[in-house]
Amino acid sequence: MQWPVQVVGATGSTNADLVAAVRRGEGGPRVLAARRQDAGRGRLDRGWSSPDGASVAVSWLWRPARPQRDRTWLPMVVGLGVVDAVRALGLRSVALKWPNDVVVPAGPRSDGEQGATTGLRKLAGVLVEVATAPDGTAHVVAGVGLNVGQQSDDLPVPSATSLLLATGRDPGFDAALDALVVHVGRRLDDWGSGAARDAALREDYRTACTTPGRVVHVRTPGGSVDGTAEDVDDDGCLVVVTDDGTRHRLSAGDVEHVR
Structure with missing residues (x-):
């Protein structure tokens, strides 16, 4: 699938923008990315904002051919694509915390730190939503927020990290976006090809997921x-x-x- 990419300087939420586009009758496939996001949402309606150029907020919009019952894995497939992208950017230790938090190893949490997981720091989050067009057709919007160049003081919670903090190197907005578009798009194409790829996707996810056994x-x-x-x-x-x-x-x- 071809994924045309639009990059804007700033927006409230790339996911919200694409959901609104679907409700206006616009379709995909398309990708919307922002250099700054001010009102993004994560799972459980957590806020997700990003300073200018220091992180990537990006969302994919498409109309899936597969039936609704097959979409339960989509958030995890997107998370797996983010792991692929981060590894391509040089951070090999990246993993997934079920269902789709992208995490990297870190020291134990400090006393009083809330919402953290022992030994892990969150690098990216994923949110997948369904949007209905005026003709009643269902579209999927999948959003990713990846911390790229933030210093510790730029992050909202101590349990977060960035590529800069994890590797000592800031790959920059453009390189990080390119990696996400390639690797998430590839995983979505695998999922979209049908059940023939499902077993391999599930095995790759289980390999990347650090939650089983904990x-x-x-x-x-x-x-x-x-x-x-x-x-x-x-x-x-x-x-x-x-x-x-x-x-x-x-x-x-x-x-x-x-x-």
């Missing part, structure tokens, strides 16, 4: 679950086994790696 605390819409993450199943659910042996299949949640 003791975790998961906040879900229905309450919290504490236990050991056993696997990510074929539906993309995180399987957590609690101390009493109960297995929970979690389709959504905010995961903290306890150890």
Whole structure:
């Protein structure tokens, strides 16, 4: 698939802009990137803003040919593409925390640090949304926020990091955007090619995901679950086994790696 790219100087949210475009009857495929984003959103409606040129806010818009039941893996497929891009930019230690937080190793969290995961720092986030056109057709908007050149004081929380902090080198906005467009686009093309590629995508995701095998605390819409993450199943659910042996299949949640 060809992904035409538009870059703007600043916007509130690249995802919101593309969702609005779909509702006006505009289609894709297309990519919208911003050098500065002031009102982005992450999962669970967390804010995500980015200073001018120091990070990449980018969103993909397309109308998927695959049915809705096949889209549960899309957020993880996008996260896997971000991992590919970051590795291409020279950071080999990057991984995924279920479902699609892009993380890198770091020292243990400090006392009083909230929302962090022991030994990991968040480098990028992913948000996938469905937008409905006036004719009733469903389109997908997939957004990525990647921290590129921020110093520690530029980051909103101590549990975040940037490519500059993780590698000592700032690749720059253009190189980071190019890598994301290539590698996320490639993973989306793999997913879009149909079920023939699904097994390979799932295996690549499980290899990149650092959550299975960890003791975790998961906040879900229905309450919290504490236990050991056993696997990510074929539906993309995180399987957590609690101390009493109960297995929970979690389709959504905010995961903290306890150890």
